[in-house]
Amino acid sequence: MLTDTERELLDADEKSDRYYQAVSRIRRKINEELTEDIQLLEQNHPELLAELRDVVCEDG
Numbered sequence: 001m002l003t004d005t006e007r008e009l010l011d012a013d014e015k016s017d018r019y020y021q022a023v024s025r026i027r028r029k030i031n032e033e034l035t036e037d038i039q040l041l042e043q044n045h046p047e048l049l050a051e052l053r054d055v056v057c058e059d060g
Contacts, residue, residue, distance in 0.1 A: 001026075001029060001034070002026065005022070006022045006025065006026060009022040010022065010023075010026075038052075
């Protein structure tokens with residue numbers, strides 16, 4: 001879900017403008033793209049959706 005650059009920005013000690021831009025992009029991905037992807041998986045490939053839920057909802 002995250003790009004290498006987004007991972008680097010989130011992991012950085014210094015919070016730059018690029019950091020806040022990355023956070024905004026990630027929120028959009030979660031709220032828009034991921035929502036659509038989940039609906040698509042639910043309708044067309046429930047097994048993959050179950051795998052996604054197992055990974056995301058895993059008690060860690």
